Amino acid sequence: MSIKILHTADWHIGKQLLKIDFAQDMNLFFDWLISCIEEQNINVLLMSGDLFDQANPSQQAMKQYYYFLKQLLPLNCKVIITGGNHDSPHVINAPKELLEILDISVVGGVPESISELFVTIELEGQKVVVAAVPFLRDKDIRSVAAGESYDDKIELIKHGIATYFSEVNEYYKDNYKGVPFIVMAHLYAQGASVSESEREIQIGNQAGVESSVFGDEPHYVALGHIHRPQMVGKPHIRYSGSPIALSFSEKKDLKAVCILELEGDNFTISSLPIPKFRKLISIKGTVEEVQKEIVNYQSDSPLIDLAEVLIEEENENIEHIRILEELLTTEPQNGLQILKGSIKFKNEVAGTSKLLTKGEDINDFSPVQMFEKRLEQDDSIENSRDFVNAFKEIMEALQSSDSID
Missing domain, CATH: 3.30.160 (Double Stranded RNA Binding Domain)
Structure with missing residues (x-):
């Protein structure tokens, strides 16, 4: 008996492009995904962050999300959803207890205990464990020190991310060693090819991590945040990408989901193209x-x-x-x-x-892009890069406070 797992991410439900609503695009993707789960006999669905496009999604976006989950119920497919940098942990976690009854696990933000990240799936003797790590916000991974420089902050964030994943791996080794292991994460991995539609993460992506941060323990790393499907560093560390093109910079991208098949201790990894619903x-x-x-x-x-x-x-x-x-x-x-x-x-x-x-x-345009445009109009401003970096820090702090409200 094998376990089949589908990895997807960055749905951005509620997304608009220049006031064009992508709700129809998402409905067609969800129809395709339901058929894919049925035809491919998928046992587990992983969604690695940025479920919604806004921290406070509209009623229409929430309705679309819940209708999709309702359609999944007859398929007996385990669902694991993590929060991304666009998501509010509180919004994602609000129906947590109810969704657990339906075999849907959600981890909107970093929980009090690392043990709460771990989800075990077992089918006819075949077993896999998933660490559902959501987007790691600044407050989750480090203490702010008075007078720290911009470079200090970048290094502290990188160190905090590395430490957190090290702790995840230690928990795995202490409690599940020998069981096939998947880590979900929502972050910027250095070397990944980006598009224009990702919101900059952790001070302009400068705190991006090396793929080695995930360690040797995971058999597969299911990444979210970057909208282009791609491998990072090693074949088992992958961004699934967004299911639809979210900006003109993605117009040539081939959208896909990743499918893993686990037999014994071996994962077979493949990519399944998603049809284009519009160009x-x-x-x-x-x-x-x-x-x-x-x-x-x-x-x-x-x-x-x-x-x-x-x-x-x-x-x-x-x-x-x-x-x-x-x-x-x-x-x-x-x-x-x-x-x-x-x-x-x-x-x-x-x-x-x-x-x-x-x-x-x-x-x-992102707020940072608008700020940069404004700076370009004033020739008298020196050290504009310092202004941009300071603005990025302010935006990050505001985004963190939005997720708490």
């Missing part, structure tokens, strides 16, 4: 080239495809700007909606902006 594309060229591509576009997606338009012309022309604005306000055609656009003139008139961007929304 995110970039249309580049002159005004004429862009218009032609839009007119000739034909979609074969279940949902409307989304496009960013990047126009480049030799000389500045007010008519070209008007055409771009018209494209951005035109109703979808041929299964394509123009979501944002920019126009660049190679021979700009002195004093004009090099890049005129239309259709962008404040939600398209």
